[in-house]
Amino acid sequence: MCLFCKIVAGTIPATVVAKSTHSLAFRDIEPQAPTHVLVIPRRHVGNVADLAHDPQELADLFRLAGQVAEDEGLDRGYRMVANTGSLGGQVVFHAHVHVLGGRRMQWPPG
Ligand code: AMP
Ligand code: ZN
Numbered sequence: 564m565c566l567f568c569k570i571v572a573g574t575i576p577a578t579v580v581a582k583s584t585h586s587l588a589f590r591d592i593e594p595q596a597p598t599h600v601l602v603i604p605r606r607h608v609g610n611v612a613d614l615a616h617d618p619q620e621l622a623d624l625f626r627l628a629g630q631v632a633e634d635e636g637l638d639r640g641y642r643m644v645a646n647t648g649s650l651g652g653q654v655v656f657h658a659h660v661h662v663l664g665g666r667r668m669q670w671p672p673g
Contacts, residue, residue: 567657571605581631585623588631588662597665598635602628604658611645614658628662637664644672 569575570589577589580600591599602624608614614621632641641664646652 565607565657566655567601567603567659568607571603581627581634583623583627583630585620586627588627591661595661596663596668598632598637598641598663600631600635600662602631602660602662608658609656610647610653611658611660612647624658624660628660631662632664635662635664637662640664640668642668 564572564574566575570577571587577592579587579589581588585606586602586604588600588602591601604614604620604624606620608620611621614624628643635641641662644661644663645659646654646661
């Protein structure tokens with residue numbers, strides 16, 4: 564079972580901030596901003612592009628990400644990131660979106 568599947572199963576602890584039918588949101592263990600939450604599908608799928616094969620799950624994940632941003636008070640803006648593949652900086656190969664906020668984001672992202 565992959566790391567994030569273990570978090571879904573509850574065998575690895577995480578600070579869960581929100582849940583929906585198909586998705587789970589929890590705080591990143593190494594936060595890169597005052598708010599840094601990961602939003603993942605409960606079902607194991609390798610990346611967000613693969614998740615797009617199921618529009619319901621994809622919409623559910625983005626809806627939950629938006630809800631997290633609202634709950635965290637990020638009304639002045641935030642960033643959503645989906646690192647994809649090793650060159651994209653993905654290290655956990657269970658689809659996830661980072662919700663980062665609480666500070667001004669830089670561009671280009673590096
Ligand atoms: P990525 O580089 O996009 O694959 O992001 C993986 C993220 O998972 C990183 O930001 C890590 O800090 C985070 N992470 C790794 N292990 C845990 C964990 N046990 N609980 C919460 N976040 C984690
Ligand atoms: Zn998984």
